[in-house]
Amino acid sequence: MRVLKFGGTSVGSVENIEKTIAIVANQAAQSPVAVVVSALGGVTDLLLRAGALAAKKEESYKDILKEISQKHISFTDTLTGGDQEILKAITLQMSHLEDLLKGIYLINELSPKTLDKLAAYGELTSSYIIAAAFKHKSIDASLKDSRELIITDANHTKAGVLYEITNQNITTYFAEKKAKITVLGGFIARTEAGDTSTLGRGGSDFTAAIIAAALDVEQLEIWTDVSGMFSANPKLVKQAKPIRDISYHEAMELSHFGAKVLYPPTIVPALSKNIPIYIKNTMAPDEAGTRIGEQEGSNGNPIKGISHISDVALLTLEGAGMVGISGISKRLFEVLSLQQINVILITQASSEHSICIGVMEADALRAKTAIETEFAYELSLRKIDPVIVETSLAIIALVGESMKSHQGISGKMFSTLGKNNVNIRAIAQGASEKNISAVIAEKDVKKALNSLHEVFFEGNRKQINLFVTGVGNVGAKLLEQINNQKQYLKEHLNLNIRVLGLSNSRKMLVSQDPIDLNNWEAQLDGGEKADILRFRESVINLNQRNSVFVDITANEPVAMAYEEYLRNSIAVVACNKIAAAGKQEYYANLKRLSRKYNAPFKFETNVGAGLPIIDTLQNLIASGDRITKVQAVLSGSLNFVFNNFKSGGSFYDVVQQAKEEGYTEPDPRIDLSGVDVARKILILARESGLELELEDIVNTPFLTKNNLESTDVPHFFETLKEDAAHFEKLVADATADGKRLKYVAQLDNGKASVGLQSVGSDSPFYNLEGSDNIVLFYTARYPEQPLIVKGAGAGGDVTASGLFSDIIRLR
Template sequence: MRVLKFGGTSVGSVENIEKVIAIVANQSKLQPVAVVVSAVGGITDLLLKAGTLAAQKDEAYKDVFQEIHQKHTAFAKALTATDTLVTADIGQLMSHLDDLLNGIFLINELSPKTLDKLAAFGELTSSRIITAAFNHKGIEAKLKDSRTLIKTDAQHTKASVLYAETNQNITSYFAESKSKITILGGFIASTRDGETSTLGRGGSDFTAAILAAALNVDQLEIWTDVSGMFSANPKLVKQAKPINDISYHEAMELSHFGAKVLYPPTIVPALSKNIPIYIKNTMAPEEAGTRIGQQEQANGNPIKGISHISDIALLTLEGAGMVGTSGISKRLFEVLSQQQVNIILITQASSEHSICIGVMEADALRAKTAIETEFAYELSLHRIDPVIVETELAVIALVGESMKSHQGISGKMFSTLGKNNVNIRAIAQGASEKNISAVIAEKDVKKALNSLHEVFFEGNRKQINLFIMGVGNVGGRLLAQIKQQRKFLRDNLNLNLRVMGLSNSRTMLVSKEPIDLDNWESQLAGGEDADILRFRESVIALNQRNSVFVDITANEPVAMAYEEYMRNSISVVACNKIAAAGSYAYYSNLKRLSRKYNAPFMFETNVGAGLPIIDTLQNLIASGDRIVKIQAVLSGSLNFVFNNFRSGDSFYDVVQQAKDEGYTEPDPRIDLSGVDVARKILILARESGQAIELDDIVNTPFLTKNNLESTDVPHFFETLKEDASHFEKLVSDASSKGERLKYVAQLDNGKSSVGLQSVGPDSPFYNLEGSDNIVLFYTERYPEQPLIVKGAGAGGDVTASGLFSDIIRLRQD
């Protein structure tokens, strides 16, 4: 014989009930089947709502009752073609329900005993309708009232099963029954006095397990709306996977910690008889689902699942008077037991100075009052402090029987949470090491679950969520590169890049789902008005794991926002030089915040676009080398200008060409004044360990006073025409000596300078073509022949490539 249980969603619609009938009919061909059914989806909540309204003397309960009545009547008509006997039977049940609700309304009270009677109507009605539906299709099925089989004590709403009587009732009944299909309502039972009792919300699973154990069946099947137990809640973790096999104890832990596909007490009867439990999907019966049973210790993943419980409150009892005082814990737990407060989690420091317990938030005030009443004497003497209550919390748990034989799991768990700015309020791990539990803020649950799932179940595949501000020329090319390389990164680097936010100067978009890179322009155009502060607040509120803010602007307020991003463990990848080349205090504070909040600050493109200049410098220093001197051509813009400027040419035309082709900033004065190069050598000096400011760099301008005092960009270009002879002389003087003009930055013996130089053929800068950059690192290890980094130093594609490289490097953090 087999026992099958179908939950509320499985019987929540006419279509689903048709699927239930097909599954049961198919199985009953092989052997007799006992079918346990829940109330029609949503009915139990409606019953409780109606009872609560009635007890509050609110006549709106009548509307809820009508909704319950109409829903059942509609189901009965659809499944039995208006069978008059069935309709009359349902009508009689609804009449009893109406009388009960009227009584609750009149006496203004809803006792636990009455609550059980009220809640039972869901299963009593659904079991009748479903039995009639079988028979209507010509499939013989018999209804059996579970209350005549399952006996409990009189602890209403939380009744305990009297197993001796219950098992005798079940075995006797089924020994005599000739029916191949028996339909029973789940959740409901009765006391020895014949009063209706219930087995707790989710008790239909428990009913099925009680039947399975009493009948010693081959297997118990729990049919629901998902294909088994998952490695995490699939509604919160899209990458969650079905668990093929899991042990009884692991399933019990997961179900306790919120895996709602199984009611925790269900496992106990099955475990006692070693009956495997199968979690199956009514909507996809062909899928394997999850098998729960005795499991061998495996060498695979020691973690079977990650789960959580929401709406937790943390209560802390502490005080010097607790240290060395026996009986404190006994009194604490006894008073909570008397108040029927279930303790979810316990942790106590070895100093005995405090005890921390997790309870459901709904029980927190009652628990606090009871504890403070119990310890009133100690509180009056200030030996114990008032109970501290923290709310809006959740418990997350790693579950797996094999964890005890694997080192470093808790360390990996806590470091993963820490990297994602998930603060842990309390930790509990039993000696059996079947689960590791941590209390965190409710708002961080989704991020925590996804971060842990990524580490423990996805082969260390890292998901990086990008929020990009400044999607102009360089930003557009970065998005194109991400789109092109996304599959390669997933397949080869185990890296999943998702663009979750975009902003330009006009509009912005921050999305809960990844932005489609095939039509990001139209999505962004339909976004809200751009606002730097609101964009940042939206990114922080979205609270995604491994979040990265990418700044492709030259905007100072954007750069000043980096601190707040980092404080929320959001990494920063910056093309904008203002932060790294601003005040040393701000730069050093960003470095400090980066370390403190594990939020990498990446700004490779600040110096050489796509060239690994900063990375090379950092590696030299990290390996113990010391920088002696740096010589460099760091402006692709200026190199382009002077490589294309010949004697007799118009300097104005060359600069205009550089601007048009995107080699200069929108305001070319930033490049030609040497300020941009000065910022770059400043950054290299700081990364070399020097605490210097921009004013400390000697900047010898080659522009005229007229150029430097221009009022705007058009005026600047006019001054270039006016001072054409000045630039002609610069290039002709160099040409006459067989030399070329290069704008050189230098760091030597702690002093930095930038300026235009005329260099001969023996200089490494002489043959530097196009917009290329070159950096010569003279170090203690490279004293004579420098370490050279050379390549394209300007242009949208290479700058985007540099940003992309910084983003990819984040996978290692």
């Protein structure tokens, strides 16, 4: 024999009930079946809401009663072909329900005993309708009122089962019953005095398990709307996977911590008889689901699932008067027990100075009042402090019986949470090591679950969530590169890069779901008006794991926002030089925040676009080398200009071409004045350990006073025409000497300078073509022959690739 239980969603619509009937009929063809059903979908909630309104003397309870009645009559009419006898019986039940609600309304009270009587109508009517639906299809089925079998104590709303009487009732009834299918209402029972009682919300699972254990059946099946228990809540973790096999204890832990497919007490009767429990999907009956039972061996992942409980409050009782005093814990938990407050987490300092407990937030105020009443004397003497209550919390838990034989799991759990700025308020781990629990802020639950799932279930595949501001030429190329490489990154680097935010000077878009990079322009155009502050707040509030802010602007307010990103453990990848080349104090603070909040601050493209210049410098220093001198051509734009400017040519035309092809900043004065190169050598000086400001860089300009005092970009270009002779002389003089013009940056003996130089053929800079950059690192290990980094130093594609490389390094 088998016992099958169908939950609210499985009987939530006529279509689903038809599927339920088909599943049961198929199994009944092989062996007798006991079918336990919940109330029709949503009905129990409606009943309780109607009762609460009636108790408050609010006549709106009648509207809910009408909704309940219409639902039952509609289901009955469709499932039984309009059978008048059945419809009459259901109408009578609804009339009795109306009388009960009217009584609650008149006496203005809803006791636990009455609440049980009210809630029972859901299962009583659903089991009646479903049994009738079987008979309408000429399927041999009988109805049995569970209250005649399951006997409980008088603890209404969550009654305790009296197993000796209950088991005798069940075995006697089924020994005499000849029908292939027996339909029973779950959740409901009766006391020894004959009053209706209930087994607690979710108790239909428990009913099925009680019957299964009493009859010692071959298996118990729980049919619901998901294909088993999952490695995490699939509504919060899209990559969650069904668990094929799980032990009784693991399932109990997961169900206790919010895996709502199974009511925790269900496991106890099945465990006592070693009856396997199968969690199956009514909407997909052929899927394997989850088997709960004895496990063979402990190979594979030691973690079976990650679960959580929301709406948790943390209460802390502490004080010097607790140290060494016996009985404190007993008094604390006894008073909570008397108030019927369930403690879901306990942690105590070894000094006995404090005890911290987790309760449901709805019970927090009552718990605080009860505790402070119990310890009123100690409070008056200030031996114990007033109870501290923290709300808006949740408990997350790693569950797995094999964790105890695997080292480093708790370390990996806490380091993963720490890297994602998830603050842990309390920790609990039993000696059996089946469960590691941590209390965190409710707002961090989704991020925490996804981060842990990534580490423990996805082969350590890392998801990086990007928020990109400045999607012009370079930004567009970066998005194109990410889109083209996403499959390669998943397959070869185990990296999943998603873009969740975009912004330009006009529009911004921040989304919970990935932005489609095939038509991001259209999506951004449909976004809201751009605002630096609102964009930052949206990124922070979205609270995604492994978040990265990518700045591809030259905007100072954007650069000044890096601090808040880093404080919220959001990594920063910057093409913008203003932060790293701004005030030393700000640069140093960004570095400090990056270390403190474990949020990388990457700015490789600040110096050499796609060239690994900063990375090379950092590796030299990290390995113990010491920088003695740096010589470099660091401006791809200036190198492009002077490589293309020949005697007799137009300096104006060459600069205009450089601007149009994207080699210069939007304002070419930044490049040609030497400010851009000065910033770059300043960044290298700082990365090598020096503390310098921009004004400490000796900048020898080659532009005329007229050029430098230009009022805007168009005026600047006019001055280039006006001073054409000056630039012609520069190139003519160099050519006459057999030399070439190169804009050189130098760091030597703690001093830095930038300026235009004429270099001969013996210089490593002489043959530098196009927009290439070159950096010569002279170090303690490379004193004579420098370490050289050379390559393209400007252009949209290479700058985008430099940003892309910084993003990939975050893995």
